[in-house]
Amino acid sequence: MGDQKLTPPCHHLSPTNVRDLFDSLDAFLFDCDGVIWKGDTLIDGVPQTLEMLRSKGKKLVFVTNNSTKSRRQYAQKFQSLGISVTEEEIFSSSFAAAMYLKVNKFPPEKKVYVIGGEGILEELKLAGFTGIGGPEDAKKIVQLKANTLFEHDKSVGAVVVGLDQYINYYKLQYGTLCIRENPGCIFIATNRDATGNMTDLQEWPGAGCMVAAICGSTEKEPIVVGKPSTFLMDFLQKKYNIPTSKMCMVGDRLDTDILFGQNAGCTTLLVLSGVTSQSTLQDPSNQIQPDYYTNQISDILDLMKS
Amino acid sequence: MGDQKLTPPCHHLSPTNVRDLFDSLDAFLFDCDGVIWKGDTLIDGVPQTLEMLRSKGKKLVFVTNNSTKSRRQYAQKFQSLGISVTEEEIFSSSFAAAMYLKVNKFPPEKKVYVIGGEGILEELKLAGFTGIGGPEDAKKIVQLKANTLFEHDKSVGAVVVGLDQYINYYKLQYGTLCIRENPGCIFIATNRDATGNMTDLQEWPGAGCMVAAICGSTEKEPIVVGKPSTFLMDFLQKKYNIPTSKMCMVGDRLDTDILFGQNAGCTTLLVLSGVTSQSTLQDPSNQIQPDYYTNQISDILDLMKS
The missing domain is CATH 3.40.50.1000 (HAD superfamily/HAD-like)
Structure with missing residues (x-):
């Protein structure tokens, strides 16, 4: 320029x-x-x-x-640091993901597969949706054998991807199959930050890393709900x-x-x-x-x- | 059109x-x-x-x-399927990564961090280079505490990313830090296939998934050596x-x-x-x-x- x-x-x-x-x-x-x-x-x-x-x-x-926490968990974090903040004053990308589904009349009988933390699952639940995956899938291991058929839930209608410190091949395959194979399944990114200050000493890969991984395997672009x-x-x-x-x-x-x-x-x-x-x-x-x-x-x- | x-x-x-x-x-x-x-x-x-x-x-x-195997391992796979193919007839992206470093006179005293399979490490070794990471880092877990300092080897001069069924946050942070912080560190992708037929029944996330993850956290684009x-x-x-x-x-x-x-x-x-x-x-x-x-x-x- x-x-x-x-x-x-x-x-x-x-x-x-x-x-x-x-x-x-x-x-x-x-x-x-x-x-x-x-x-x-x-x-x-x-x-x-x-x-x-x-x-x-x-x-x-x-x-x-940061989508790893819910609004309630954020209010607790403020509290633990000696600052009084109410849940209503907090607008997190985990809350944004749940509100996006609500505003767009996501059918409550459909499920939401989560790559990310507990905070997203909590916000989904508060909004009346059923989230699956998240921390529960942290230790799942894929065994690739000739006749391995990886099954996924056909009733998943949305995949929400946020920062996930426990990202693994199981979650990547699960999210990818939902987006590629479930008709109309939407792909929501809490945000695309490349890195985040996960600790006070250095930066760590942010949600942008996991979101890009799912873009790479699905060849689709997400709806971003955070900043x-x-x-x-x-x-x-x-x-x-x-x-x-x-x-x-x-x-x-x-x-x-x-x-x-x-x-x-x-x-x-x-x-x-x-x-x-x-x-x-x-x-x-x-x-x-x-x-x-x-x-x-x-x-x-x-x-x-x- | x-x-x-x-x-x-x-x-x-x-x-x-x-x-x-x-x-x-x-x-x-x-x-x-x-x-x-x-x-x-x-x-x-x-x-x-x-x-x-x-x-x-x-x-x-x-x-x-497919970078998960070396040329030697590919020749073995052909053999096991009853087809006689020599190592010299095989050009894999694991071999391509090692040859890229050789052709570009990568200093042999520098190390190569690998996100991917054993095949890349074997080809690096055959070409005279020191690969680290790969399968060895499959079970490493990151504990994010206030004073956690994630250390990485400052002598890593290249990061090679291929298909990795054992992708995790440790590897993502390691590769990201090398590319972001080691001066002149190069970022090589074996390939960017979105998916691959890892089993005969369905497709699975390919190297394009892991490569995109590193692009997402480093905000850099790789040199692609495969097709x-x-x-x-x-x-x-x-x-x-x-x-x-x-x-x-x-x-x-x-x-x-x-x-x-x-x-x-x-x-x-x-x-x-x-x-x-x-x-x-x-x-x-x-x-x-x-x-x-x-x-x-x-x-x-x-x-x-x-």
């Missing part, structure tokens, strides 16, 4: 611009991994920042692509009745968080406490520019004080 | 055209899965057909994308000194076998004994037309007699 700028450069969050930004907003939407915590470790200053925002009447919402898809925005707006122009999406990932915010018409703030470095942000090859960027969310608190 | 035909329609092999085809050829290149056998079961009439071709002085070569890449054709031609115009590629897959034959300038013959049906071949959406098609390779024998 050379010198041609398609989008204006983003602003470093500063004592000068933070007050105007703050006053223009009614809600803050936060990504979790790399923004609130890394693995199981809270990022510095998070509780105080969230407390200040709440005390000023701002709505707080947590929008996460950057704005599927969840309708639920969020119905719940809070706030226009997206009064929302700020805060995240550490350009291709999911910031793109989601931009797709939805929100103000966007990139934090450098997760996967994106300042050099990646400012690299000429990067096409996604947030409105603002800063090191971590506690900068909002510090800059407001100064 | 509608009525617009980009390529001439292919001919059904018949008593009228089989003799001219036969006389114009010096070598037959056969794919194995779906052409010679399905799983561990020989396809009808294969031994007699191969015997007839040899008796008429035709060179026989076997070009397979439809013509990388192996140089070796084949040096060995047999036959122009590709005198060769016929016989396979069951349009996007690998037939495309490989066309890319190399061979005559192409599709057999319907594997993954491609006549309706797929004749579907208007199919862009790859072989020169000829027939049900199975023994038709050559039968048609020559009639």
Whole structure:
């Protein structure tokens, strides 16, 4: 692209611009991994920042692509880290998968095969659907012999694929057969993040890895329900009745968080406490520019004080 | 595309055209899965057909994308099915991966991480390289705890990905870290077949599934050494000194076998004994037309007699 700028450069969050930004907003939407915590470790200053925002009447919402937990399990995780968040404030991609089926009137008598964690199964159940697979299939081993016939449930009408630390050939064959052979079976991806901060020390393959595997064997593309898809925005707006122009999406990932915010018409703030470095942000090859960027969310608190 | 035909329609092999085809050829290149056998079961009439071709002085070569076996192991499989084939007549994608490293002067002091079967490790060893991973990592389990640091060998300079029935999160993280973090580390795919006839009753996820998974987590594209890449054709031609115009590629897959034959300038013959049906071949959406098609390779024998 050379010198041609398609989008204006983003602003470093500063004592000068933070007050105007703050006053223009009614809600803050936060990504979790790399923004609130890394693995199981809270990022510095998070509780105080969230407390200040709440005390000023701002709505707080947590929008996460991590599908391994349900909303209930997320609320527990916040609790265990000393932060009070309700289930209703959490919009996870596991919840998004269940809501996608609900909105699209998925027949409740059909089953859903899950490649992913317990969180997806729990959300499916809460929405009235029957999920199979998931953790239960973690230890299944395929024996390939001449007369092996791998049987799959013909009543599976959807396959949901998310991050799965226990991915194996059994699950890949099961999901592939459902998508290829069950008429009308839909293929849902919770998200396509390449990697995630599964621990605080390094990145690990994300749902994008398992989703790509199923794309590779089925030669089909999924419906993505997590960020950057704005599927969840309708639920969020119905719940809070706030226009997206009064929302700020805060995240550490350009291709999911910031793109989601931009797709939805929100103000966007990139934090450098997760996967994106300042050099990646400012690299000429990067096409996604947030409105603002800063090191971590506690900068909002510090800059407001100064 | 509608009525617009980009390529001439292919001919059904018949008593009228089989003799001219036969006389114009010096070598037959056969794919194995779906052409010679399905799983561990020989396809009808294969031994007699191969015997007839040899008796008429035709060179026989076997070009397979299945990387789970080495050339030696393939020769054993032919033997066990009652067909005499030498290692030198076999060009497998496991061999192709090792040859790619050799031709590109891969430093022998560097290691190669393998996602795939024993066959790749054996071919690497024969070519003088040190392979790690593969079957040895089949039972490794990742424990994701706060302070887990997943260590990988910094001397890995190439990751080779093939079909792996024992794919797991450990291997995915290992391969991903090598490609993302080891400077200059190359990413080689034995092939990208979506599925394969791993057993005679149904198809299973192929190397394309594992390769896509690594593409998903690394956000990089591999170097493909198996079909439809013509990388192996140089070796084949040096060995047999036959122009590709005198060769016929016989396979069951349009996007690998037939495309490989066309890319190399061979005559192409599709057999319907594997993954491609006549309706797929004749579907208007199919862009790859072989020169000829027939049900199975023994038709050559039968048609020559009639």
